[in-house]
Every structure is written in structure tokens, then in C-alpha cells.
Amino acid sequence: MSQEIEVLSAQDTLLEGMLFVRITYILTTMMRAPIVAACFFLLALSSFVQYALSSPKVLDFTVYADGTAHVFYQTDVDPQSPDYTLTLYGNSVGNLVVEDENGTLLSSKVNNNLMVIETLGASTIKVDYDTPDLVSKSGKTWAFHVNSLVDYSVLLPKNTVIVGMSITPLNMQVVDDQSLIALPAGSADISYVFGVLGTSQTATLAIQKAHDFISTVNLQGIKTPMASAKLEEANSAFNQGKYADAEALANTAKNLALQEQQTANIPKNPSDNTIPILIAGGIAAVGAAVFLTIKKSKTRLVTVAELPKSNYVPPDKETIFRLKPELRQEDKEIIIFISEKGGRVYESELRKKFLLPRTTTWRAVKRLEREGIVEIEKVDQQNLIKLRKIQEEEQE
Numbered sequence: 001m002s003q004e005i006e007v008l009s010a011q012d013t014l015l016e017g018m019l020f021v022r023i024t025y026i027l028t029t030m031m032r033a034p035i036v037a038a039c040f041f042l043l044a045l046s047s048f049v050q051y052a053l054s055s056p057k058v059l060d061f062t063v064y065a066d067g068t069a070h071v072f073y074q075t076d077v078d079p080q081s082p083d084y085t086l087t088l089y090g091n092s093v094g095n096l097v098v099e100d101e102n103g104t105l106l107s108s109k110v111n112n113n114l115m116v117i118e119t120l121g122a123s124t125i126k127v128d129y130d131t132p133d134l135v136s137k138s139g140k141t142w143a144f145h146v147n148s149l150v151d152y153s154v155l156l157p158k159n160t161v162i163v164g165m166s167i168t169p170l171n172m173q174v175v176d177d178q179s180l181i182a183l184p185a186g187s188a189d190i191s192y193v194f195g196v197l198g199t200s201q202t203a204t205l206a207i208q209k210a211h212d213f214i215s216t217v218n219l220q221g222i223k224t225p226m227a228s229a230k231l232e233e234a235n236s237a238f239n240q241g242k243y244a245d246a247e248a249l250a251n252t253a254k255n256l257a258l259q260e261q262q263t264a265n266i267p268k269n270p271s272d273n274t275i276p277i278l279i280a281g282g283i284a285a286v287g288a289a290v291f292l293t294i295k296k297s298k299t300r301l302v303t304v305a306e307l308p309k310s311n312y313v314p315p316d317k318e319t320i321f322r323l324k325p326e327l328r329q330e331d332k333e334i335i336i337f338i339s340e341k342g343g344r345v346y347e348s349e350l351r352k353k354f355l356l357p358r359t360t361t362w363r364a365v366k367r368l369e370r371e372g373i374v375e376i377e378k379v380d381q382q383n384l385i386k387l388r389k390i391q392e393e394e395q396e
Contacts, residue, residue, distance in 0.1 A: 059152035061089075063144055065194075066357040067135040073127040077119055084125060088113045089146060090133030094358070095348045096381060097128040105380060128348060130358060140193050147187040154181045156192055161206070161251060164191035172258060179255075203243040206250035207234050214257045222264040227257035314343020315389040320373055323390050327371075330354075334364060335373065338387055347383040 058074040069090075077084045091113050098106040100122035108117045117125060136143050141163065144154065151170065156162070156179040166189040171182040181190070214227050234249035317339040321332065337353055338345050351361045365385055368374045377384040 059148060059150055060155070061134070061144075061146065061152065062155045062355075063135060063157055064355075064357040065157040066359050067137060067142065068130050068132050068358050069134040069144070070128070070130050070351070074124065076124050077122060079119070079121050079123045081119060084117045084119050086115045086117060086127065088115055088129070088131070089148075090131030092131055092133055094130045095128070095351075095383075097346070097348060099126045100124060101126075130348075142192050142194075144190045144192070145188070148183075148185055150185050152183055152185075154183060154190065155179070156181070156190070157194070160192045160194055162190060162192050165189070168262070171262075172255060174252065174255060200238075200243050203234075203238055203246040203250070206247040206254075207231070207238060210234065210250040210254040210257070213254050217257050217261045220261070222261055224257045224260045227253045227260060230256055312343065312386070314339060314387050317387075320387070320390060324371060324373065331364065331368060334368065335387070338374070338385060343387040345385055346379075347385060350385065 057076060058072065060072040062070040062072075064070070071089055073086070088110070093110055093115075096108070096110070098108045098117055100106055100120070101124035104120075104122075106117055106120060106122065106125065108115050115127075117127075119125065134144055134146055136145070142160075144156075146152070146154075155175075158177045160179065162179060165181075167183060167186065169181045169183050173180050179192075210227075210231050214224050214231060217224055217227075230249055230253035234246045234253060237243075237249055238246035317335055320335060321327065327335075333354070334350060337350070341349070347361060347365060350356070350365070351358060354361070356364070365374065365376065365383070369376060372390060373388060374385050375388045377386060
């Protein structure tokens with residue numbers, strides 16, 4: 001076998017122990033590393049932004065006397081995303097309305113407690129619906145239960161007395177004889193009963209409960225001047241035989257004691273005299289913000305601009321009243337409201353306007369339908385109530 005000898009030039013000769021590495025490969029790798037890191041950073045940032053956009057900004061629950069709860073949910077969404085998945089509170093959903101920031105109705109599909117919404121470029125979505133799954137009843141005691149990832153508010157029905165609460169509220173006040181409670185994120189149970197006003201027995205019980213609660217708060221070293229003054233008013237009303245007023249004042253005294261207890265539990269700096277003023281102002285501001293949010297959510301109506309166009313001309317309400325003089329006062333108020341809204345409203349609008357339970361609203365609508373005053377149409381799974389023209393010959 002012959003051996004071939006290859007002679008290397010001096011420039012190709014490597015020193016002993018030297019490893020040859022291409023400089024171009026090192027430079028390419030060094031340039032790619034920051035790009036890869038930037039991609040990972042942008043990916044993480046997009047996930048954070050998506051989570052921030054999908055977190056609800058407003059979550060309100062309105063509980064009706066029949067145990068139905070109305071849920072209002074508002075959140076910001078990514079306009080570039082074609083759809084948005086929302087977890088509903090409760091499996092049974094009724095009177096569902098989904099809108100964007102301009103009041104345009106959006107399409108959605110519900111499967112159990114999951115809803116997929118077609119955003120159509122929307123940056124904000126607003127969801128209204130009713131569910132009976134959040135309220136239960138045992139004897140005379142009703143219980144509201146919810147588990148939320150964000151802070152929320154609960155508006156209880158009129159003439160209810162809270163008998164138990166599993167969590168300390170952020171704020172609590174009475175608005176139009178209804179308890180408005182602001183609660184932190186997490187699981188909460190609220191037990192309440194419907195009070196029977198006007199009897200000596202119920203007034204005595206309410207005064208005793210308020211007195212016991214105020215005494216408990218005072219034993220903690222917390223002064224309750226507003227609650228004590230209100231309790232004195234309750235005792236004075238009771239002595240005058242005004243049992244309904246006495247019971248209402250006693251319930252107010254208990255709520256005031258709870259508020260004074262919460263205010264006292266906020267950490268204070270004794271050396272700074274401005275802190276109590278700031279705390280009081282903060283509590284008032286939070287209360288006002290919650291109230292305005294609830295008020296705004298109650299007056300938010302479904303637009304009729306998305307309804308199929310027609311030559312419909314609403315009848316004159318005065319003509320209806322002339323031809324139907326036997327109408328109830330509550331029926332007249334409903335007719336006036338529908339007339340002011342152009343003769344057509346959704347059933348959910350009536351419930352929000354008059355704060356009526358679903359069954360009560362439906363009975364009133366069916367009563368007007370039997371009288372020939374309104375007609376009911378189905379539009380996007382909603383009951384559309386429309387004033388109907390009454391011909392003179394129908395009354396002959």
C-alpha cells in the first residue's frame with residue numbers, strides 16, 4: 001500500500017493544541033440570542049396584557065324578591081381577538097343581553113356556565129342576565145352565595161334584614177330601603193329574611209338585636225355615636241306606638257354600628273391629625289362610587305337601534321288611557337315608560353326600571369297583552385314589548 005503525503009502551507013498550519021472555530025458562527029449566535037430573549041419577553045408580556053384585559057372592571061348582583069339574581073358584568077377585551085370566553089355565575093341563564101361599548105348587540109353561545117362571545121372588534125363588553133342559581137331558601141331564611149375573583153357589589157331586595165354574613169364587607173349602606181353591600185373578591189354567603197313591619201313583636205326584636213350589636217361593638221373600645229343616636233330614635237318611636245318606624249330605625253342603627261366598627265378598625269397614625277379626615281373621605285368616596293355604579297347599571301338599557309327596521313309608529317298613550325280607563329296605576333306607569341322609549345322596550349328594561357321580580361314583570365306584561373294594549377315578539381332570545389294600536393271599533 002502506498003502512502004500519500006500532503007504538504008500544508010505555512011498559513012494552514014495550526015499550532016499544537018489550538019481549536020479552530022469559525023468567527024462568523026460566534027457572531028451569528030451572539031446576534032440571535034437577544035432576539036430569542038426579546039421574543040420570550042413579548043410572549044410573556046402579551047399573556048399579562050391578555051389577562052389584564054380579560055379581568056372584569058364592574059361586577060354587580062341585584063337580588064330580587066323571588067330569589068332571582070340579576071348579574072351585570074363589564075370588562076375590557078382585546079379588539080384583535082375574534083371571541084371571548086366568559087364564565088357565568090350559575091348554569092341557568094335567562095334574559096341574556098351582550099353589548100359592546102357602543103350598545104351594539106353581540107352574538108354569543110352558552111354551554112352550561114360557559115359563554116363564548118363574538119367580539120367583532122369590540123374593546124369593551126357588557127353582559128346582563130338573570131339566574132336563579134345564586135339564591136337558595138330554607139324556611140324563612142334566604143341565602144345568597146357567590147365566589148368571585150374580583151370585588152363586587154350586592155343589592156338585596158326591599159324590606160330584608162341581614163341575619164348572617166360570612167365575610168366582612170368593604171362598605172355597606174341603605175339605598176331606597178335596600179341594602180347595598182360592597183364585598184371583596186372571594187367566596188361570600190349572605191343570609192337574609194323578609195321583615196314584617198308594623199308589629200310590636202318585630203319592632204321589639206329589631207331594637208334588641210341592634211342594642212346587643214351596639215353593646216358588642218362598644219365592648220371592643222369602639223364608640224358608636226351615630227348608631228346610639230339612631231337607636232334612641234327607635235326607642236322613642238316605639239314608645240309612641242310607631243312600630244314600623246321603630247323597626248326601620250333599629251335596623252338602620254345596626255347598620256350604622258357596623259360601619260362605625262369598620263371605620264375604627266382601619267389603621268391610624270395618632271401623630272397625624274389629617275388621617276381620620278382622609279379615611280372618612282375615602283369611605284364616602286367609595287360609597288359614592290359604588291352607588292353611582294349601581295345606579296348606572298340600573299339605568300343601562302338595551303338599544304332598540306339593532307331591531308329590524310319597520311314603519312312602526314307608536315300609538316298615543318293618552319288614547320290608550322281614554323279607551324282603557326279601568327287600567328291599574330302600575331299598568332299606566334308601564335305604558336308611559338314604553339311610550340317614552342318609542343313604543344318598544346325589552347322585558348329586561350322594564351325590570352330594571354321598576355325593580356320588579358321577573359315573575360311580577362311577566363304577569364304585568366301578560367295582563368296588558370290580554371287587554372290588547374301590547375304585543376310580545378321574540379328578538380335575539382329577548383321578549384320585545386311593543387305598544388299596540390287600539391281601534392275605536394274594538395271598544396264598541
